[in-house]
Amino acid sequence: MELSSQDWKILQQLRERFLCGTSVQAPYWRSRRELELYHATLGQRIAWKWRAVLAELVEIGWSLPAGALVDVGCGSGIATEMVLEQFGWHHLTEIVLVDISPLALAFAAERLQERFGTLPIRRTTAVEIPPHATVVISHTLTELPLDAFERLAEQVMVAEAIIVVEPGTSHASRRVVALRERGRQQFSIVAPCPHQERCGMLQPSNARHWCHFHVSPPAEAFTERQWARFADALGIDVGDLPVSFLVLDKQWEAASRGQTRLIGAPDSSPVDVVIVTCSQEGVRQQLVRKADNPALYRLLRKHPPRWIA
Ligand SMILES: C[S@@+](CC[C@H](N)C(=O)[O-])C[C@H]1O[C@@H](n2cnc3c(N)ncnc32)[C@H](O)[C@@H]1O
Numbered sequence: 001m002e003l004s005s006q007d008w009k010i011l012q013q014l015r016e017r018f019l020c021g022t023s024v025q026a027p028y029w030r031s032r033r034e035l036e037l038y039h040a041t042l043g044q045r046i047a048w049k050w051r052a053v054l055a056e057l058v059e060i061g062w063s064l065p066a067g068a069l070v071d072v073g074c075g076s077g078i079a080t081e082m083v084l085e086q087f088g089w090h091h092l093t094e095i096v097l098v099d100i101s102p103l104a105l106a107f108a109a110e111r112l113q114e115r116f117g118t119l120p121i122r123r124t125t126a127v128e129i130p131p132h133a134t135v136v137i138s139h140t141l142t143e144l145p146l147d148a149f150e151r152l153a154e155q156v157m158v159a160e161a162i163i164v165v166e167p168g169t170s171h172a173s174r175r176v177v178a179l180r181e182r183g184r185q186q187f188s189i190v191a192p193c194p195h196q197e198r199c200g201m202l203q204p205s206n207a208r209h210w211c212h213f214h215v216s217p218p219a220e221a222f223t224e225r226q227w228a229r230f231a232d233a234l235g236i237d238v239g240d241l242p243v244s245f246l247v248l249d250k251q252w253e254a255a256s257r258g259q260t261r262l263i264g265a266p267d268s269s270p271v272d273v274v275i276v277t278c279s280q281e282g283v284r285q286q287l288v289r290k291a292d293n294p295a296l297y298r299l300l301r302k303h304p305p306r307w308i309a
Helices: 005-020 032-040 042-059 078-087 102-116 146-158 170-183 225-234 294-302
Strands: 067-072 092-098 121-124 134-138 161-167 188-191 213-215 241-249 260-268 272-279 282-289
Touching: 005 032, 005 042, 005 225, 032 042, 032 102, 042 078, 042 161, 042 188, 042 213, 042 241, 067 078, 078 092, 078 102, 078 134, 078 161, 092 102, 102 121, 134 146, 146 170, 161 170, 170 241, 213 260, 260 294, 272 294, 282 294
Parallel strands: 067 092, 067 134, 092 121, 134 161
Antiparallel strands: 161 241, 188 241, 213 241, 260 272, 272 282
């Protein structure tokens, strides 16, 4: 997609709005072009995060339940697009697009219809969760004022499954953790947690940590000129995709995995690496010295694994 200087200006303004992180009281999408630009750039980065999260779900054997798929704060519809791309849509009864912006609803519905054809798509500005629905929420939780967030957290409890993918910021993570706490008695936690207990991030001693991960973008992020231009114009590191996410499912058999998951990115020096880990025992900061464990030190520096033995 060729972008004019006016297009870059629009994207910079959008980026500033998202960075501000202020809660949204009214629709802010101003034109179809703005949604188109978002979808092709910022939205594609979000698509990369979704692909990584969905790939992990496939790896552990999770699949999308039959029923409706509800996309809350659908924007340009990228979350639904990724879920349908990964799991197909023939077993779904309908797609419900929810957004306060009628412009976004129209854009997302049109794109999804173009790509997936026969699917029945309903648009609404008020949250509606049909029985047995799967709810997807992407980069929307932090836009909600606290009361709207709490209302949504209550409403989604009737769902069969919930997939949340948010930016890997501490604010987003706190909302994801709050949703986890609200849901963990009724749902099994599919990912990313190694346990079903109270989240270790809620311990006051862990206040400086937040639940997030770094996933890798596809090769095109490093090879295609448009992404270098995007990185320069918007001041975004396209090589890094921080994400906070949560997948809940009422039918999932949560295995007690007894595993330890790496949180965030290791902080390494020539002699040691500091890591934050999460397990049934809680969230811990640990120091791995090169001299004590050279193999683990090297692994953490070069290819940080998802799970640590
Ligand atoms: C940053 S965009 C994310 C869009 C899309 N989910 C994605 O991941 O690309 C947030 C979306 O949430 C919508 N939104 C904000 N507050 C909302 C609310 N109270 N109810 C429904 N949608 C809302 C906005 O209009 C916007 O489309």
